[in-house]
Every structure is written in structure tokens, then in C-alpha cells.
Amino acid sequence: MTSQSSSPVGLAERPDTPSTWLERPSGALVRRVADAALASGLVGPDDGAVVLHDLDLLDARIAELRAAFPPHAVHTVAVKANPVLEILRACVAAGAGLEAASWEEVALSLAAGCPPERVVYDSPAKTRTDIARALAAGVHVNADSLDELDRVIEVREDHPDSTATVGLRVNPLVGGGSIPATSVASPSSRFGEKVGDDLVEALAARAEGRPWLRGLHSHVGSQGMPLETLVAAAPVVERFRDAVHRRLGHDQLDVVDLGGGATTNYVGETAVDPRELASRMREAAPSLFGPDVTLVTEFGRAVQANCGWALNRVEYVNRSLAQPVAVTHLGADFLMRVAYVPGHWQHRISRLATVADEPAEVAGTAPGTDPPEPSESWIVSGPLCFAGDVISQDARFPALEAGDWLVIHDTGAYTMSMWSRHCNRGMPAVLGYRDGADGPVLEVLRERESADDVVRQWSRGAGH
Template identity: 50%
Template sequence: MSRWIERTRVEDASAVLRRAIAEGLFSKDTTAALFHDLGRVRARLAELAERFPEGTLHAVAIKANPVVELLRALVQAGAGLEAASFEEVRLALAAGCPASRIVFDSPAKTRDELAQALALGVRINIDNMDELDRIASSIGASEPPLVGLRVNPQVGGGSIALTSVATRSSKFGVPIERRAEILAAFEAHPFLRALHVHVGSQGMPLDRLVEGVARVFSLRDDIERRAGRGRVRAFDLGGGLPVAYRPEDEAIPLSAYVDALKGRIPGLFAGDLGLVTEFGRAIHATAGWAASRVEYVKQAGDERLAVIHLGADLLVRRAYRPDEWHHEIAVLDAEGRPKGGPTERVTLVGPLCFSGDVIAHNTVLPRIDPGDFVLLHDVGAYTLGMWSRHCSRGLPLVLGHDGDELSVLKEHETPDDVVAFWSKSR
């Protein structure tokens, strides 16, 4: 199986958790931790390098998982980083990423942020024509870093509306139906030298992903007829390859995506363009999993409830949109070994003080007892980065595993850390 779509087996997670316990990283006082498979992440970057032309910049989306030590591991493995805010630009720099390999994509860049990004030499994808005017008034006669224009290909939404960004009225990019305005912008601004497209981060079928790239790529010839041959130097494909969270979901291998691009848009791989990708979920999601101790088990009416230490704080989308977001669940005993025996229906609830803090309702699992561990699969992306401060619970411990080696990627937050977060100054 390609490591691009590989998922964590319960037995492997159990072995890593037991090693963390034995080494004292997951102590008796640790209530929950996230684990990230660094070897799997590196293997996915290696496959990107193999499938795409040499020199392609693979800028991993920071918003998918912003832990600096994880970002550092990505950069050391050859990745660039994609920032959706200027704070994420700073995270990328803190992780040791060269400015020229940072892609700044925020749809709400301020004048000051644009000025700082230009001074740093960060790549910028412009979201709208007013932003283009701001850059034009800032650069003067100087040669800016690579600047591109995000174009909304208007291919429509996918199965999850909240993660679809290529509908006709999407807030992102310049709609492709404004083609004449796009061509005029490239003709008027010589510093505009790249195109950028992204259609969504989950729930998009393969054909729609490819169609989005094809529609924006079709602008290249028209731009170069107006503004000169060789004007478009780079093409940013975005990310968006979906992850199979459910066992019955069909995963899309990277090879299938690249083959579809080559079949539909052969000119994309002709070698005269610098390509950029912005994968995040596909890199991280199935490389991460979480383990929480079970604090209490109690009966409420006809339901048996298991109270754990990760809930709607970590799995925001799962709690609020359960029909759209899924995570497989397993049970380990108090020593971290897979639990068998009789099964029963149980509702998994988190630690937050509101009734919607439910991770799984009336699901069938091996019998859960206090002190056991609940294993949450595929939480490497859009979980910790979306952490909710409701009830002011601290961020959990984050550990990396790389073969037999374990490392701390981020220490858990203490109550003092949380007080400092909410205080006037730190």
C-alpha cells in the first residue's frame, strides 16, 4: 500500500503508547496525548517529490497542524510551508523555513502584513484586485518576490459545503468569469507572475479537483498573448486531496491525482513552469492519532457514558457536524493493549461543560472501564490547530514517533500556561 493513503493500525498505536508509558513520556498524570508518525509524513513528502517535476515547491499547509517542531521536521525533509495568516508566516520562520519557500495566502492581508511579507521575500498569492492595488503601490521600482493571483475556477462545491471554496460566490480569489479583468491585471502589472487555484480541503471528487486546475491553467495562454511569452513563471495547484476517514471511504492515491492532471493538462508538466502544491490534510490527517484516559463511566437513562479528556475542544467539526466528520475509535486497556472481549453500546463524551460535547453516540465498542484508553484515529490535521478554548482546558501533550524513537513535539499546557494565555500580558 502507498504510504500516501496508509492508516495507523490499532496494534501499532498500542505499541507506541506502551513505549511512551514505559519511557515516562505518558506519565500517570497525563490525561491525553496526540501522536504523529514523522516517518509517514516524510514518506509522503518523498512521494510528492517523486510524482511531481524536480524543483516543485511542496508548501505544506500550516493550518492543518501548526506545531512548530512538526513544521521543523517537514522543512528539514525538504518541504516549504503555506501560511493562511501572517502569524503562520512567523510560525514558518520559527520552524526554519527560508522565506522564499513560504507561500502567504491569507484572504485578509493588511497593508502592514503585505509590506512585511514583501520585505521578507515571502511568496504572495493575491486574493482580490484591491490587494493587487496595495502591492502595486508598495513595491515601486523594486523587484518583489514571486507574486501570484488566486483565481476561483467556479467548478462548484463538493460534499461538504464548509470546506468547498470554488463555488460561484466563494469568498476566495477572483472569479474566473471575470476573465477580462484578470488578463488586464497581468498586462498592467509586470510583477504579477504566477497563478494560484484551490477548490477545497475535503469532500471534493477527483474530477472536480482536476477541472479546477484545468480552468485556471487555461488562462496562461491568454495572459501570455497579452503580456508576453514566459510571463507566467509559476503555477500553484493548491491542495485538496481528500482523506478516507471511514473504512468504506475510497482513498485517492497521489498517483491517481497526478495521472489525472497529466491526462487532462499535459502542459502543466512541460517543465517550463515552477509548480507549487499546498497539501495539508493529505499529509497529516492519517499520520496522527490521539489517546485519552477514560476518567469515568456512568449510566444516564438508557445510555452508558464514558467520559474522556478529548472532546469538542479537539474534534470541533466532529462535535458540531457529526454527519460530515468521522473518526474511527478503538479501546485499549489501562496498560495500553488492545481490548477485546464482549462489546456494548456506549456514548463517548468529552470534558467540556455543554451537552454537545459528544464524540460518538451509542456506538458499539469493547466494554470500557475507568482507566482504559480511548484511541481516536486520523486526528493529525484540522484538530489541534482548531483547538477550542471553551472551559479553558490546556492543550494536550504532542509526541512524535519515528520508528522506535519517540520525541516531544509540544509539552502539554499547564494551568499556569492557560492563565498566562488569558491574562493582560505574559
């Protein structure tokens, strides 16, 4: 695990500058980019949906993260948040590493051009083959348990020349957030070994004589995590690290991975400012920010979510019910959590024709908020053939007609990566854009899937 010696400066030293982590693409920009995409021919007549990603905002967020933390820190963006290869390449080009939750995500990371020593491999179910591949590739491996660490130690005997460093995930026991399914630092969590005196002895015994066993990993959860909980984990890890070093009689654990989990601003939630997070962590655990420690982060949603948005065409309008229904092309296949757990996950939905006129915080899916012109309450349904395929029960728009385009905001994370094959609809195209002197500059990041692509995916020998 190596760091980059340089880091952007300026943002961290100007606390009055608004954080890009609190921003979204403006309605005016969304309208300009959507108009350009629809006029360019990149969105064909059979495309009922297209996903767009703001690559300038992505660059700015990574730059701000790098500026907030020590210059030798390694910031790995979680592949599971958005595995589109060209977006991963953009992350790497902006100076980020990548965090992989499976061997396949390690392969994606390497294909994206990420140096192996800046890839973090996390998974609670690594096979011996997975571990052997990771050690041979030279990526940093975080063992999820002592049992897995023992397996890594055993497998590494067959890879004496491996440059890979290894860490152990610990549970700091600082509690959960507002979403139980994404909270992993409570006593009941199945991830990581619980901190305590017994673990100090166990880890020190395994680290003795193994200088490549250099890391500690802690991750408390994702979305809905209070800033205080993210910060609270740092001093727990610091004290545990000090205890292991006292037991060893020397310093060895110089790679400290504090995970990710910073909340981003979906409807009704406020994003974390990375400058405040870094400042408070430094105050709570100063030794982890010293020059002798490679500090690692694993932010995914907080980096990616607001960079993405989707165009979703209204195919039919159903006014036969008490509440009108807009039948669209993106539903539970794209927004799985919204459809199945709507109480915890809500996305703003706007009508493209009026999106540029909306105040920044007007949200079509937020109860009690209306666009600035008269509107009515709509159910927005997806294209799948089950009753739960609904992405909003109360989206407020001016009158909709078939052929209108809706904008689903904040879709840059945990949408394409969670795509459901229920009903076997092909994934939409993904377009990236940057600001140009003559308007938005668009590029295809991933082609739309065809019916043939889906057939191949389900065929014998798929992937060969």
C-alpha cells in the same frame, strides 16, 4: 518562488506499490508506541490525553508526493492543518515548503526553517502591514482579489528590491464537494476572482511591466472533494493562463499553484492517491507540468491527518442512562468539527487494550461495524460542560472501565490547530515517534500546557 532540483524516484514509477496516502499506522504499531509512551514517563499521572505523530509516515507521504509530480514542483504543507513547530520542521526537513493562511503562520513557517521563497502566503484579509512584511521577507504572496492585488502593487512600490513573487487567486468554477463549508469553487464562493474574459484583461493590464507578478492560484476545497473536481480545475487554469499570455504577448505566469484539498480516509471516505491525481492532472493540463512552470501544491490534511492519533483516558463511566457514557479528556475542544458537524466528520475510536487485534478498517465510530469480540454501544463524551460535547454517539467497545485508554485515529490535522478555549483546558502534550532498532523512539514535540500557561494566555500583555 523556487523549486528543489531533486525529487525522490521510484514510488511514482511503481503504480502497484500501495500508496502511503491510503495507509494509517497499524493497530500493532499504535499499541507498541502507546505502551512505550505510557512506560516512558512522558505521559504523566495528570495527563488525561496525549497526541502522537508518526514522523516516519509523514516523511513517506511527502516523499511520495514529491515523486508523483515533476521534480521542480514545490509542495507546501498547509500550516493551518498542524502548526506544531517541530512537525513543521519535520516537513521542511523532508523537502516540503509551507503554506501560510495568516501572517502568524508565515512567522511559524520561517521559525521552522523554511526558506522564504518556499513559503506561500494566502489570506483573504491581508493588511498593508502584512503585505509589507511578506514582501520584505521574500515569501510568495497570493492575492485573493483584484482589490488586494492592487494593494500589493501599491505597497510594493516601497519595496523595489523585494525578491517576493506575487500571484492572483482565481475561482475555476468547477463546483463543490460533499461538504459545503469546505467547498470554495462554486459561483457563490467568496474566494478568488471568477475566471472569464474580463479577468483576463484585468490581470494582463496589471501584469504589464511588473515581472514579479508571476503567479496564478486555484484552490477548490478541502475534504469531500471528488478526484474529478480536483482534476477539472487544472485545465481551467491552463486555458486562463494561455489567454493572459496571448493578451500580454509573452509568457510571464510561470508559478501555478493548484492548491490542495485531496480527500483523506476518515471513516467512510477513501483517500486520494497522489500518483493518480498527478497523472490525471498532467493528462488534463500538460503545459502546467512543463519545465518552464513552477507547479505548487498546498496539501495539508492529506499529508498530516493519518499520521496523528491521540490517547484519551476514560475518567468516569456513567451507566445510569439507557446507553453507557465514557467521560474522557478530549472532546469538542480537540475535535470541534466532530462535535458540531458530526454528519460530515467522523473519527475511528478504538480501545487501546484491543486496538492491535482490530482489522485495519474496523472503526469504533462506524455504524454497523464491530470489533472482533463482543461489544456494546457507548457514547464518548469530552470534558466540557455542555451537552454537545460528544465525539461519538455509537462507539462500540468491549466493556469500559475508568482508567482505560481510548485511541482516536486520524487526528494529525485540524485538531490541535482548531483547539477551543471553551472551559480553558490546557492543550495536551504532543509526542513524535520514529521506528528504531530497539522499538519506537519518542520525543516531545510540544509540552503539555499548564494552568499557568492558560493564565498567561488570557493575561494583559500575553505573548510578551
